[in-house]
Amino acid sequence: MIVPSTRSPEELAAEARAFLAEKAGPDTDPAAPTGTWLAPGRVNLIGDHVDYAYGVCLPYATTMATAVAARKRSDGLLRMLSQAPNGELLDASVALAELDEAVNAPDATPGILPDWRGYIAGTVHALGAGGMDIAVVSDVPLGSGLSSSAALECAVGVAARDLYELGTSDEELIAATMRAENFYVGANTGGLDQNAVVRGRAGHALALDFLGNTHEQVPCAMEGYQLLIADSHVEHSHATGEYSSRRGLIDAAAAALSCSFREEDIVERAVEWAAENPADALGNEPEVVRRRVRHVHSETARTIEAVEALKAGDVERFGRLMNDSHASLRDDYEIVPDALEAAVQAALQAGAVGARITGGGFGGSTIALCPDDRVDEVAAAIESATRSGGFPVPTIYATSAQDGARRV
Ligand code: GLA
Numbered sequence: 001m002i003v004p005s006t007r008s009p010e011e012l013a014a015e016a017r018a019f020l021a022e023k024a025g026p027d028t029d030p031a032a033p034t035g036t037w038l039a040p041g042r043v044n045l046i047g048d049h050v051d052y053a054y055g056v057c058l059p060y061a062t063t064m065a066t067a068v069a070a071r072k073r074s075d076g077l078l079r080m081l082s083q084a085p086n087g088e089l090l091d092a093s094v095a096l097a098e099l100d101e102a103v104n105a106p107d108a109t110p111g112i113l114p115d116w117r118g119y120i121a122g123t124v125h126a127l128g129a130g131g132m133d134i135a136v137v138s139d140v141p142l143g144s145g146l147s148s149s150a151a152l153e154c155a156v157g158v159a160a161r162d163l164y165e166l167g168t169s170d171e172e173l174i175a176a177t178m179r180a181e182n183f184y185v186g187a188n189t190g191g192l193d194q195n196a197v198v199r200g201r202a203g204h205a206l207a208l209d210f211l212g213n214t215h216e217q218v219p220c221a222m223e224g225y226q227l228l229i230a231d232s233h234v235e236h237s238h239a240t241g242e243y244s245s246r247r248g249l250i251d252a253a254a255a256a257l258s259c260s261f262r263e264e265d266i267v268e269r270a271v272e273w274a275a276e277n278p279a280d281a282l283g284n285e286p287e288v289v290r291r292r293v294r295h296v297h298s299e300t301a302r303t304i305e306a307v308e309a310l311k312a313g314d315v316e317r318f319g320r321l322m323n324d325s326h327a328s329l330r331d332d333y334e335i336v337p338d339a340l341e342a343a344v345q346a347a348l349q350a351g352a353v354g355a356r357i358t359g360g361g362f363g364g365s366t367i368a369l370c371p372d373d374r375v376d377e378v379a380a381a382i383e384s385a386t387r388s389g390g391f392p393v394p395t396i397y398a399t400s401a402q403d404g405a406r407r408v
Contacts (some may be wrong), residue, residue, distance in 0.1 A: 002228065002379050002396045005063075006139040009038045012067035013408040020069040020135035023081050023091065032071040032133075035162065039155035039405035040065040041140035042147045042196035043229060043367055044358045045205055045318075046325050047303035049333055051190030053250050054211040054260040055300040058307060059192060060220060060401035061200025062229070066138035066151035067408065070159040073131035080120050082136040094121045096131060103183075111186025119152045122184025126176035127168060129160035141395070143235040145357075145364020149185070150193035153177035154405040157198075162407055170198050173405075188244055189360070200404030207307045211260050218310050220401050225315055225353070226375050228368045230382050230394035234339050236363035243360050246333065249284050249292055256280055261296045295332035299325060319354025319369050326356035335361030339391035344368075346385035350378045366394075 007015070013036035020034060040061035047057035073079070076097055082090040094117060102112045103125065113121055120134060134156060140148040157177050161168045168176070177194045181187050195208050195215065205220040236243075253270050254261070256277065263269075267290055274281035274289035281289055302321045309317040326344055330336040336344075340357050343366045347355040351374035358367045370378045379396045387393050 001383075002375070002398050006065075006397070009065060009067070009408045012065060012137050012139065013038060013069070016067040016069035016135050016137040019081060019137055020071070020133060023089070023135065024079065024133045029071070029073060032073070034069055034071045035159065036067055036069045036408050037155050037159040037162070037406065038065050038067045038408045039151045039158065039197050040200055040402050041151045042193055042200070043227070043365075043399065044192060044196070045367070046306045046322055046356070047299060048325065048329060048357070048359065048361070049246060049335070050261075050296055050299050050303070051192040051208070051210050052247055053254065053296045054262070055296065056210070056303040056307070057192045057208045058205050058218075058303055058310070059196035059208070060205045061196055061404050062140075062146065062399045063402055064139045064141070064146065064397065064399070065402075066136065066140050066148070066155045068134050068136050068155045068159050070132050070134045070156075070163060072163050073133055076131045078121050078124055078131060079133045080117055080136070081134065082116060085142055090116065092117050096125060099125045110183050110188070112184050114186045116152070118185035119149050119180055120156050122180030123153045123156045123177050124160050125184070126179040127157060127160050127166060127173070129164040129166060132160065132163065134159065141231050143363070144231040145236065145359030145361070146229065146231070147193040147197060147359070149181060149187075150177065150197045153180050154194060154197040158405045158407065174198050188247055196404075198404050200402060202403045203401055205310060205401060211262070218307060220310060221313075222315055222369070224372055226370050226372055227399055228347075228370055228375065228378060229358075229365050229397045229399055230343050230347075230368070231365045231397070232337075232339050232343060232363060232386070232394050233392035234337050234363035236360060242335070242362050245282075246292065246335070249282055249289065250296060252280055252282060253289070253293060261293065262300060266297050267294050291332040291334070295328045298328055302328075315369070316353055319352070322354030322356045322369065323348070329357055329361060333361075337363060339386060339389065340364070340366050342385045342389045342391060343382045343394060346381040347378050350374060350381035352378050
């Protein structure tokens, strides 16, 4: 079954406002005006694991979003209210002066506040804003590859920017939210998510080119087709483990070969480098390096072609490129768990023109581009294939491209 709808921006904002009013307590300034801000999650249509490798990505901002209600405080404290997935109230305070000390300590290393507080406090601190009360309400599922963390950072970021009249540009906002994630939380992710969440525009996909740091809004009508997201409920974390190991190798190769991974001979050069410098290649066998670099090289080429296909309205070609991207992420980058593979194959057999894992992988979500008259069959096929494979049954959402982070 497809989730009928998630809460509208106005509903989310009203709930965040009520949450703040109910829980913020007497130590806050009741006269301080409260505002509400919203930031969507994102899906990446194609172009994964290339944002940190000078590549091209094609995301859009989703209907699922995060709202914050916020107001200024004059005591330099950040009071943060949220709800854990199990319904438990999360209530934390951080003094910005303490964060100053931690950040400026000579031995400061990434991961100063490595949990949900780091996304909020890291963003506020990186922007140079002051104390705030912040209450969070979200429909972006956590740990699902749909950028719940960027939605939180960016909702907080636009709130801090407005309340403190910082005059921050979108580019600076993206940099500050990335710093929250990379330095304060300590997840060494790229810029795909924050760009998509800040720059999202209704009815458009965002072509991001990390080589020249440029972006282009591409109309994304896809008349007659619908995008389904299947959240597998297989959880991942990018702060540790496999994501960092993939990125570590690509960073090392980029530094050693001074390349953008678009060069024709880059795969062979990387294999030679790994054979001659096993320690620099972080212990990855040359054949593993071949596959990893081949993914990065081919994914950017595919994404550039997919942008052309989208502009030309060639949905069939776009779908084939999505499928090729999925195969590359599965076979060369090795980030596709069995549960997500089952969902993708089921979607294709039931008539999707393209299906793939989306986001960082090792869990998270898949997407399927379906002709309007196949949507229900595709959703049913995903549910039945995952159930019979003994995997968690995904939650399925229909989504379309929405506006990015803003005041509501
Ligand atoms: C996660 C990261 C992004 C990007 C994707 C993979 O979402 O946060 O920076 O690397 O994975 O494309």
